[in-house]
Amino acid sequence: MGIRFIKIAGVYFVLAVILGLVMGIIQNFAFTSVHAHLNLLGWVSMALFGLIYSVYKRAGETTLAKAHFWLHNIGLPIMQGTLFVELLTGNTSLTIGIIIGSLIVVLGVLLFVLNLFLSLKEV
Numbered sequence: 704m705g706i707r708f709i710k711i712a713g714v715y716f717v718l719a720v721i722l723g724l725v726m727g728i729i730q731n732f733a734f735t736s737v738h739a740h741l742n743l744l745g746w747v748s749m750a751l752f753g754l755i756y757s758v759y760k761r762a763g764e765t766t767l768a769k770a771h772f773w774l775h776n777i778g779l780p781i782m783q784g785t786l787f788v789e790l791l792t793g794n795t796s797l798t799i800g801i802i803i804g805s806l807i808v809v810l811g812v813l814l815f816v817l818n819l820f821l822s823l824k825e826v
């Protein structure tokens with residue numbers, strides 16, 4: 704799980720800094736929240752998940768880690784993709800998509816932390 708998380712984190716980093724750069728150039732900050740969360744849930748959190756699963760290999764090999772991987776990688780694009788389209792079109796009926804995506808990410812985070820408590824042992 705570690706390497707996969709780190710590679711995907713890199714992809715989010717590229718997307719997030721390009722969005723930040725475009726926002727700065729055109730002086731339009733409507734998408735600040737998308738930029739912030741692509742960076743923080745995409746780049747920073749996923750890089751941390753990847754590093755933690757690489758250092759604590761046992762934690763990275765569990766079913767909880769696999770479930771966490773898929774929940775984060777399904778929930779985050781739903782959450783941020785829907786937010787992006789809602790901000791672009793002003794269609795507030797899309798908010799339900801942001802909520803569903805966020806709940807999936809939060810469920811993944813709960814499994815991640817549960818996994819840490821179950822798998823990590825003092826060295």
Ligand code: HEM
Nearest residue numbers: 719720722723724725726727732735738739742743746747
């Ligand atoms: C070349 C890289 C980057 C560029 C060009 C960039 C650009 C921007 C811009 C234009 C804003 C909006 C500022 C405003 O609303 O006044 C912003 C906000 C923000 N950026 Fe970036 N950014 C970059 C990298 C990052 C990285 C690496 C992170 C996090 C790891 C990050 C986190 C944030 C956050 C959290 C905000 C919102 C701050 C707030 O709410 O006031 N940015 N960025």
Ligand code: HEM
Nearest residue numbers: 735736737739740743744747748782804805806807808809
């Ligand atoms: C499922 C997880 C998360 C949800 C549902 C969530 C939700 C939100 C919401 C609703 C806002 C206010 C947005 C606005 O005012 O436009 C916000 C802002 C912010 N969040 Fe999160 N957040 C999550 C995870 C995180 C994480 C993991 C970090 C940091 C590591 C973070 C950092 C921030 C920052 C810096 C801001 C202010 C920047 C901005 O969007 O203007 N969030 N978040």
